[in-house]
Amino acid sequence: MIQDSVNKEFVVLHTGFAFHHADWNFSNVCSPFTRLHYVKSGNARLIHGDKIYEMKPGYLYLTPAYVTHGYACDGILELYYIHLYEQPGERQRLFDRYRFPVEVKAQPYDMQIIRRLVTINPGREILQYDPRLQDKSSLTSKNISRFQQHPEASEMENSGILRQLLSRFLLEAQPLHQQIDNRIETVLQYIHNHSNETIAIDTLAESCHLSKDHFIRLFKNELHTTPARYIIRKKIESAQLRLLINQEPIATTAYQLGFENISYFNRLFKKETGISPGTYKNQMKNSGRRTKFNP
Structure with a gap:
């Protein structure tokens, strides 16, 4: 069946566009899903432990699940966001196998494919302003349920877009366990x-x-x-x-x-x-x- 042929390794929980004006300031954010951001314009800071990344237009930013982080924004910021989770499977999770970079330069067409992802996933915008509450929203579980009924063609397109975006980071990722026994x-x-x-x-x-x-x-x-x-x-x-x-x-x-x-x-x-x-x-x-x- 066609349904069985679609790889559903990654699921889109939320995706959309956000406009901030010095109101994206949160610490100790930790979620059971992965966050991916594309900055369209403006600036902000992404804080991972003792490292601070200056978020710049034209770059992609990745925060894996269960990583404690924070955000700081004192001006205007426009960005696209994607929240996704990796479904259990026969192999270890991708994020258990590699250490990913936090920041990579986006390809010229990445904003277009992200816009496409938002278009084919209507109603998956986040409703909670505070990112510490986004993983606890009832919308998240509804999106999981909606995913089960999502047209297979759309899920295949979702998978293709997510794989393209994650591949930008995978190019620079390092195996977590070099030459493991x-x-x-x-x-x-x-x-x-x-x-x-x-x-x-x-x-x-x-x-x-x-x-x-x-x-x-x-x-x-x-x-x-x-x-x-x-x-x-x-x-x-x-x-x-x-x-x-x-x-x-x-x-x-x-x-x-x-x-x-x-x-x-x-x-x-x-x-x-x-x-x-x-x-x-x-x-x-x-x-x-x-x-x-x-x-």
């Missing part, structure tokens, strides 16, 4: 494919034909974190995305990700995100009721 690469793939299950460190070690202690040392040497810490981080990231997309009960989210103890899941979620899953869910519900003008 094949055994650990296989383990990462296993974790990715089984995030909805309880993953035992003993099982991972056995798959590498290593003792548990040897496996943990090898994993930490390759990824600079322990396997247990890595698994927890990936599960909580999946939980954030599930709560964003499905707006399902917290218990359902926990069970679907292999947690049998809800209290334990709640503690881990708060440790990773700074807020409890209940607070996160309430923020989604409450912010969805707010009416704010499009930026």
Whole structure:
């Protein structure tokens, strides 16, 4: 079927055009989706950790999911925005495999294809002015639902445009794990494919034909974190995305990700995100009721 032939790796959550006049000033923004901006005119600053990027006309800017960042604007700024998320699949997420540059110069026709993306995705403009609330808006889950019913031709065009834009960054991206041990690469793939299950460190070690202690040392040497810490981080990231997309009960989210103890899941979620899953869910519900003008 044609439907099966369309690659739906990336989904457009929001896209549109924004005009700011010294009113795009936010810190500690962190979302479970990726943000891509194209500056048409004006200037602003994009803050990633201790690095500040001066946003300039004719450039593209990329902020992957779960990256804490901020914005500062003290004048006029016109830009196009695209919020997207990478669907789970058989392979690791693209953003788990590469370290992408934040800023690249756009191709001469990039603004035209971005305009086209906005045109074929009507009604996906953001309604929340504060970017910290955009990932919690009920519009986001509606857009996910709308995506399921989007014409296949439009989804194919969406995919083509997103791939073109992301390829600008991929040209300068660096693999996150240079010459990673094949055994650990296989383990990462296993974790990715089984995030909805309880993953035992003993099982991972056995798959590498290593003792548990040897496996943990090898994993930490390759990824600079322990396997247990890595698994927890990936599960909580999946939980954030599930709560964003499905707006399902917290218990359902926990069970679907292999947690049998809800209290334990709640503690881990708060440790990773700074807020409890209940607070996160309430923020989604409450912010969805707010009416704010499009930026």
